[in-house]
Amino acid sequence: MKASEIRDMDADQIKEKLAELKKELFNLRFQNDVGQLENTATLSNVRKDIARLYTVSKQMNINIS
Numbered sequence: 001m002k003a004s005e006i007r008d009m010d011a012d013q014i015k016e017k018l019a020e021l022k023k024e025l026f027n028l029r030f031q032n033d034v035g036q037l038e039n040t041a042t043l044s045n046v047r048k049d050i051a052r053l054y055t056v057s058k059q060m061n062i063n064i065s
Contacts, residue, residue, distance in 0.1 A: 001049045006056040015064050018053050021046055 006014065025046045031037040057064045 001052060003052055003056055006052060007060070011057075011060075011062045011064070014053055014057055014062060018050065018064055021050050021053070025050065 009017065028037060028043050028046060032040060032043060054064070
């Protein structure tokens, strides 16, 4: 996900995407601990997407916490 895609979203969409990514990160961490995760790079990609959401929302003065 690119920052420009996030900027095109409204506040509700950003909140929904953040909740979705947090659930995905939880599931990926669980899979990694169990040993079922094949591509561990997805963990860092999801974390970076979450960070982008927080950064762009702060720039847009949207409180998503």
